[in-house]
Amino acid sequence: MSVDVITSAGLLNDMCVDMLDAVGQGVDDNMLGMIAKSPEAFNHTLAAAAQTVAADAARPVASVILSVVIMLRMAQIGLKADGDQRTALRMVAMAMVQSAIIIVFAQHAADILSALSSIGDWMMGRIRHAVPTGSAGRALGLGTRLKDEIGRAGTIDQAGMLVVLLPAWLVSRLATVVVTVVVYLRFIQIYLLTALAPIPFALLGEEHTRQWGIDYIRQFSAVVVQSVVLYLSLVFYRVLAVQSVDPNSYHAGDSLGSWIVSNYGGLLLASVLLITVVVTSNAAARKVLGA
Template sequence: MKPVTSIVLSIMFVLMLATTSTRAEGDRELGVRIVAATMFKIALVFVVAQNAVLLLEAIASIATSITNTANSVDVGTGGGDAALMGDAMRDDLDDLGNMEKFGMIVILFLPWVVQKIAAVIAIVLVFIRFLQMYMLTAFASLPLAFLGHDDTKSIGIGYLKGFASVAFTGVIIVVAVKMYQALLGGWLGNIGSYDGDMVGFIFGNFGQFFVAPIVLIFLLFGANGLAKKVIGEG
């Protein structure tokens, strides 16, 4: 994109100098000031366009730093020293007949599928985010070249906001996963209420098996919208 960017910059600089010459007519001192300010602006736009990738890397580094910080937060993983759900129910499950075991499998299969779908969605969205950042970086110099003119600077600003929203989508995804862990961990902390009635416990808490993965799915699909609101784009 650099050859195209060079052409666009040339046109932009000519327009800027033409506008400056019109404003400077009739006042030599004012004209010198305006031309100097315009030349400084031209040099600044040229440096920004030339180092567009570095600017995007700085935005990505900020998002990565926040992501690493959020990922290092310990939200708990469940019931602490309490027995895991499967271990607590193992003896009662072994006492069930084959048909009853099959019934338990059927009941728990759908929540398990929802949880797996949520995990796949999270992985897919992460890959999409990296691909979007890669493609946006490939065109970095061209949108930033439009920052030089008042009539077109909204293009460059919109591009920077768009890249920042994609970068911060990863932050929202990590926060969503952490919320999922916290929600699931809080629910698993109630495993102590299991009193040996496995069928009653399963049916009594059946809806809760769906809560955490469904919340995660909604948060993942809304990650891009939330990132745009954080950046101020949406």
């Protein structure tokens, strides 16, 4: 047997093993760990940049907005008081207290959002403690568990397995990309919302713009809740993915190709289910927020 034939057979064997592992793996511990990271732990440089932008760019703009808001409030008080000094004094005092609170909020807006984000990080930590993910991950790795049987299948059978597994493998790769993109977008949203946080917080001081600031805080809270729900959904998914294909159903002497064909629906289901879980988690997060 030539070296080329031996190399080709080994390559086919490794590709079959890797494809089965990828199809059955779904989301590994590294991905779950990435979701559970805080914004600072995920990318310290971007987190620091968001804080710098909030302090050096957004905060001065917020100060100007607050100045205009306070002037408008004073003008409104003058019209409402209509010469009544006692009423005017009481309204001015209330307005100044409210303005002082808004100023503090705007000055520390980025810190307030970081505190909201840390609540989500704490919840994911508690979920990880309550529902360990390691036991689900040990049942995966179909290709590794069937490596010896794949090696004995022969070059022609292995080539046929590659053709059969290719669609399921492509769907599994697409599912992994979808999850990765969603995770990265989550952190990008947090960095962007943190960088501009002082401006919408300053808008809380004016009656006509107050809803803008409330919606901003609600949007940031939605991102945090979506992360928690996505993490919990993926933990549940890993348990279901293990049940979709049972490698113990293969017995020595069985046709490996026939086993793959008979379990093909489960192999494909694991990948399709992963994409569906991401979509469902976003819908569930909106329900949690009352949207």
